Amino acid sequence: MKIRTWKRMAGQGFRSLFRNRVMSLASISAIAAALFVLGLVMAVVMNFNNIIAGLESKVEITIFLKTDTHSSDIKRMEQQIQSWEGISEWEYISKDEALETWREEWGDMAYLLDGYNSENNPLPDSFHIKVQKPEFVESVVEKASKFAAVEKVQYSKDVVDSIASIASTTRFFGMIIVVVLIIMAMIIIHNTIRISVYSRRREVNIMKYIGATDWYIRWPFLIEGMALGLIGAAISGGLTAGVYSLLLKRISSSPMQGNLLSQFQLLPLDSILYPIVGLFIMVGSAVGIAASLLSISKHLKV
Amino acid sequence: MKIRTWKRMAGQGFRSLFRNRVMSLASISAIAAALFVLGLVMAVVMNFNNIIAGLESKVEITIFLKTDTHSSDIKRMEQQIQSWEGISEWEYISKDEALETWREEWGDMAYLLDGYNSENNPLPDSFHIKVQKPEFVESVVEKASKFAAVEKVQYSKDVVDSIASIASTTRFFGMIIVVVLIIMAMIIIHNTIRISVYSRRREVNIMKYIGATDWYIRWPFLIEGMALGLIGAAISGGLTAGVYSLLLKRISSSPMQGNLLSQFQLLPLDSILYPIVGLFIMVGSAVGIAASLLSISKHLKV
Amino acid sequence: MIQFINVSKVYDNGLQALNNVNISVESGEFVFIVGASGAGKSTLVKLLLKEIEPTEGKIIVNDVDLSRMKRKEIPFYRRGIGVVFQDFRLLPTKTVYENVAFAMEIVEASRKEIRRQVPAVLGMVGLASKANAYPSQLSGGEQQRTALARALVNNPSILIADEPTGNLDAATAAEIMKIINMINHRGTTVIMATHARDIVNSMKKRVITFRKGIVVSDKEKGEYFCED
Amino acid sequence: MIQFINVSKVYDNGLQALNNVNISVESGEFVFIVGASGAGKSTLVKLLLKEIEPTEGKIIVNDVDLSRMKRKEIPFYRRGIGVVFQDFRLLPTKTVYENVAFAMEIVEASRKEIRRQVPAVLGMVGLASKANAYPSQLSGGEQQRTALARALVNNPSILIADEPTGNLDAATAAEIMKIINMINHRGTTVIMATHARDIVNSMKKRVITFRKGIVVSDKEKGEYFCED
Numbered sequence A, B: 001m002k003i004r005t006w007k008r009m010a011g012q013g014f015r016s017l018f019r020n021r022v023m024s025l026a027s028i029s030a031i032a033a034a035l036f037v038l039g040l041v042m043a044v045v046m047n048f049n050n051i052i053a054g055l056e057s058k059v060e061i062t063i064f065l066k067t068d069t070h071s072s073d074i075k076r077m078e079q080q081i082q083s084w085e086g087i088s089e090w091e092y093i094s095k096d097e098a099l100e101t102w103r104e105e106w107g108d109m110a111y112l113l114d115g116y117n118s119e120n121n122p123l124p125d126s127f128h129i130k131v132q133k134p135e136f137v138e139s140v141v142e143k144a145s146k147f148a149a150v151e152k153v154q155y156s157k158d159v160v161d162s163i164a165s166i167a168s169t170t171r172f173f174g175m176i177i178v179v180v181l182i183i184m185a186m187i188i189i190h191n192t193i194r195i196s197v198y199s200r201r202r203e204v205n206i207m208k209y210i211g212a213t214d215w216y217i218r219w220p221f222l223i224e225g226m227a228l229g230l231i232g233a234a235i236s237g238g239l240t241a242g243v244y245s246l247l248l249k250r251i252s253s254s255p256m257q258g259n260l261l262s263q264f265q266l267l268p269l270d271s272i273l274y275p276i277v278g279l280f281i282m283v284g285s286a287v288g289i290a291a292s293l294l295s296i297s298k299h300l301k302v
Numbered sequence C, D: 001m002i003q004f005i006n007v008s009k010v011y012d013n014g015l016q017a018l019n020n021v022n023i024s025v026e027s028g029e030f031v032f033i034v035g036a037s038g039a040g041k042s043t044l045v046k047l048l049l050k051e052i053e054p055t056e057g058k059i060i061v062n063d064v065d066l067s068r069m070k071r072k073e074i075p076f077y078r079r080g081i082g083v084v085f086q087d088f089r090l091l092p093t094k095t096v097y098e099n100v101a102f103a104m105e106i107v108e109a110s111r112k113e114i115r116r117q118v119p120a121v122l123g124m125v126g127l128a129s130k131a132n133a134y135p136s137q138l139s140g141g142e143q144q145r146t147a148l149a150r151a152l153v154n155n156p157s158i159l160i161a162d163e164p165t166g167n168l169d170a171a172t173a174a175e176i177m178k179i180i181n182m183i184n185h186r187g188t189t190v191i192m193a194t195h196a197r198d199i200v201n202s203m204k205k206r207v208i209t210f211r212k213g214i215v216v217s218d219k220e221k222g223e224y225f226c227e228d
């Protein structure tokens, strides 16, 4: 097709956006609403994943050593532990250090420990190991149990299980909701573009009978559909960014800061927004184009 | 108007639902999508409220008494504590009981306590008080501090603060999201009904010029709008119920059961569904009717 | 009685469609409105239906000034007028029968009346066999006759017909004119805008001729004057 | 050359609109199609445009069998035919100028050509002053002339006009017939369905008469026979 025809088509597509304001508004708000919710769900899922990742790195395995383990044995164990797969951090804590830590932690109640000193310290020496992922816990525990000098290996099976469970449940329901919403957004967009085509079926009909080719008729609708999708994506992107940054502000100024919830740091706006807006643009324009193609096909039949 | 006219109008309204399948489908899926998300948000908010209510009842204030407080003083304090406002539970734990509890709780490490018995027990007697709402904590602490026999009053300010904060943040953002969604649903529904009116503007025009009254023209649209809203409400109600019961099933069969998350019991389907469906029906039909009235008014102008 | 007193109509785009028109039509009269394309015939019809408002002047129908009419009264006023629109204005989603029955439903006629009256009127205009066809399944002339049937079904006291024979062959047109004449003999005022010179000249009725919005002649038992 | 060979058309609802029609029209001919309302004239036009398919028989235009035509070729075939539809088929959202220009845009004419050709054609049909009006702002006859302008703007080799004078007064109708006659003299084949007996009888052209879907007469320099 000639360049002037392309220009005409883009012009037609955008003009019809304005001429059919009512319908354009409906389409755009439908797309924006669907994508906005999709964005919120994605933001929540991404934050959950982030929190989970944080929690997962906190799983700690403690290896208590038998009393009077020789320091050369401890050296050897240190070397081996370093070589194990999936270890993210490890630390050796002598029984003296442990007693000191207890004293600090107990605070007001520390006088209960007053009877102990390095001579009669009842605590054992220990290794504290963090793994990269909960999956590594089993193998680390197994290997640790084989050391002759080990008295006991302790780790929180509870925490590991429930973390894995939160992670999979969140992803599972996040996916269900996102899929439902994408399907609904598709239905709405497809329908609104069908309506737009429907409202111009007379025009399409006339164009056909005075000799317009199928693609000549199709292109303005494709352009219109894509524009609708992209405008909707832009609006929902703005909305998502706005609500999310409001949330960030609110959280950072809230009294929770510095208490037990502060370990769950929300992701910054940037790292949330880019993938979400990218997805919005893809979904918006793809659905716009697909919907246009589907919608127009019926009315093109001779 | 005569009964036969009412019948005709209901017939017209429903027939036009079917005749304008394309648009009806768009309207219904828009309403259903908006209400579905509204339902999910409500379900989450309601569960959060429930969890918060559960947590709030867990706030505990501990009053440690001076060594050798006389049992008649303790009796008197018991009586006073009972009369305080906002107390949901209280318990007196003697220092012997406390030691026993420590032994149980420490498990493996209990040998550290082996040196203590009822003769040299370093622990104090104590009262443990639970309040109905975090707001009562301050007054309870204040009153308790006034007892002469009190050594120290201890409570988790952290937990109280963060619970109040979770509660208000959840409600705040829940409300924002719900309001945004209701506004979006209104825009979509209003637009889709405007489209429906628009697609029949010719018909409306003809009716006007052959002598139909304004209300004769309006009623079928009102009926159509209300039907759209109600069908959308029914679909989204079904969807919400389906997704929620899937969630319930999944949670109850998950490995989390019995561990730290099991204290957060999800609300049963019934107590979630009735208020949500009630709201759906109200919002759906109200918006349907309002949107119809707004939409038609423009085309009724002579 | 229908009176146009010093009526002018200027459209939004500045076009003067009617210019100081004075017409008076008695109840039961038969009047042809003729004139070239664009002379203002359809504008006159639209004014009479209160579809548009005059820019100047007064229109009085049965002693009621249309500009003073309350919004709520308009539908009831229009029910007394049967109109065949130049562009038919049929509902594409309704069959011929439904299009006609529709005009009766609006005035809350009973189902029985509708079932008696609609087939009778369709028979009168020669469309009995097309009752279940949709407008898109009709020929141009059949659509025009459907519009006429709808205009007549409520026994209006005034019948306004804008070019009701434009799409009809001579034979069918003569048939239609016979029906309209009969309606007129029953006492209905008839105002008919048309280009059909044969028909105008053969009917020997009052003829009002427009040229560019001005009444250039108004004669009893008139003729269609060709201006060139 | 246009040929209808044993063409019959039965609509979905069982109505036989055309019955074994055989017609042959040479390039450059001028043919009137006449017949009562519902005789099948518009059906013939729709068949020729490949808007509908014949139930039986073959239609051959310039040696191409329409039933064999590929889907992709249809638009290009239609560009060679200018049509004035009985219901005008104007775009309500475009002005008169745009409605006509539109037909040129479709064939990818340059902006310069469009700016030269459209006003010329509008002048020819007497609508120069209405170029910026929307169809809803036109009288019935003005709409009809807009449709004619659109049909002519691409210099088609065949002009099909379905009742192109139905909404026109005698003077304007005569003007339009002069234009169509001129187009025919330039070599364009003209097929015109009409009820206007005056026009048919005054033009002394070939007349094909339909009755209930059957060709009942086909005469050079024919007359419009009134059947009653």
Ligand SMILES: Nc1ncnc2c1ncn2[C@@H]1O[C@H](COP(=O)(O)OP(=O)(O)OP(=O)(O)O)[C@@H](O)[C@H]1O
Pocket: C011, C012, C013, C015, C016, C017, C035, C036, C037, C038, C039, C040, C041, C042, C043, C044, C086, D130, D133, D136, D137, D138, D139, D140, D141, D142, D167, D168, D169
């Ligand atoms: N809505 C409108 N806005 C602007 N101009 C209009 C409008 N409607 C009609 N006109 C103009 O007013 C003039 C009179 O129009 P009208 O429809 O009354 O003519 P008419 O006598 O019915 O013609 P015809 O025989 O062709 O139907 C015409 O020039 C037309 O273009």
Ligand SMILES: Nc1ncnc2c1ncn2[C@@H]1O[C@H](COP(=O)(O)OP(=O)(O)OP(=O)(O)O)[C@@H](O)[C@H]1O
Pocket: C130, C133, C136, C137, C138, C139, C140, C141, C142, C167, C168, C169, D011, D012, D013, D015, D016, D017, D035, D036, D037, D038, D039, D040, D041, D042, D043, D044, D086
């Ligand atoms: N889509 C359709 N479905 C069913 N029947 C149809 C359809 N289109 C036309 N008809 C019928 O076919 C017959 C011929 O219609 P056609 O439009 O060809 O008539 P015509 O000769 O053009 O009449 P007019 O002069 O009134 O325009 C009519 O009886 C009409 O009711």
Ligand SMILES: [Mg+2]
Pocket: C041, C042, C043, C086, C162, D139, D140, D141
């Ligand atoms: Mg007119």
Ligand SMILES: [Mg+2]
Pocket: C139, C140, C141, D041, D042, D043, D086, D162
């Ligand atoms: Mg026809």
